[in-house]
Amino acid sequence: MHIPSLKDQVSPEEWQLRVDLAACYRLVALYGWSDLVFTHISARIPGPEHHFLINPYGLMFDEINASSLVKVDQQCNKVIDSPFPVNPAGFVIHSAVHEAREDVQCVLHTHTRAGVAVSAQKCGVLPLSQQSTFVLASLAYHDYEGVAFRDEEKPRLQADMGHANFLMLRNHGLLTVGKSIADAFLSMYTFEATCQIQLSAQAGGELVHVNPMIVKGVAESMRVQTGGLGGAFVWPSLIRKLDRTDASYKL
Numbered sequence: 001m002h003i004p005s006l007k008d009q010v011s012p013e014e015w016q017l018r019v020d021l022a023a024c025y026r027l028v029a030l031y032g033w034s035d036l037v038f039t040h041i042s043a044r045i046p047g048p049e050h051h052f053l054i055n056p057y058g059l060m061f062d063e064i065n066a067s068s069l070v071k072v073d074q075q076c077n078k079v080i081d082s083p084f085p086v087n088p089a090g091f092v093i094h095s096a097v098h099e100a101r102e103d104v105q106c107v108l109h110t111h112t113r114a115g116v117a118v119s120a121q122k123c124g125v126l127p128l129s130q131q132s133t134f135v136l137a138s139l140a141y142h143d144y145e146g147v148a149f150r151d152e153e154k155p156r157l158q159a160d161m162g163h164a165n166f167l168m169l170r171n172h173g174l175l176t177v178g179k180s181i182a183d184a185f186l187s188m189y190t191f192e193a194t195c196q197i198q199l200s201a202q203a204g205g206e207l208v209h210v211n212p213m214i215v216k217g218v219a220e221s222m223r224v225q226t227g228g229l230g231g232a233f234v235w236p237s238l239i240r241k242l243d244r245t246d247a248s249y250k251l
Helices: 011-031 088-100 113-119 130-136 152-160 183-203 212-224 230-245
Strands: 043-044 049-054 070-072 108-111 139-144 166-169 171-180
Touching: 011 043, 011 049, 011 108, 011 183, 011 230, 043 088, 043 183, 049 088, 070 139, 070 171, 088 108, 088 152, 088 171, 108 183, 113 166, 113 171, 130 183, 139 152, 171 183, 183 230
Parallel strands: 139 166
Antiparallel strands: 043 049, 043 108, 049 070, 108 171, 166 171
């Protein structure tokens, strides 16, 4: 599939954001978190226009590149003409989060088997692993209201999420946010691992919970932390991993 390059039609800052977001889509596919074409990752473009990048609806995540990403406004109207459709229903959750959280650049949402399974458990995330302590330090829940295509749900989702960086959508899946695409991806990696470990542990014997004081200590550490290490260390290594196999996400 030939997609004309947009590199000369956008600012260098937007182009780099497009490359990073396309890389994130490819990584989500690589780690097995995609749900055919039915989830989304969105990124806010810096500036007063409140424009966003989101996936072209109908492309598999491992097909997406920087030029195929669609630029939309807060109502999911195309800002730059694109041959690809967008899914306004899929943008409802993302627009709600971006609207309420000026500190967030990227919103990442998944429907993985482990994530949906734990979201359906009344107990939610349990303090069973080191990974879970990071999630529990900034976790919120939002009850299922059906397929998320109604704007009337947005205020309730915003109120439930508050300032959390991890959101469990009951009976639906997982959502993470970050100051950067790298941070949102690393948070989802931790969230997904937490759910997989929990399901595996529950299939065994009696569970041992992490001391609540340790969880509280992690929450305090995260509250005073000014920045994560995902962008500095993990993200460059993930980009190198992609480049060794298929660098077409940069086109």
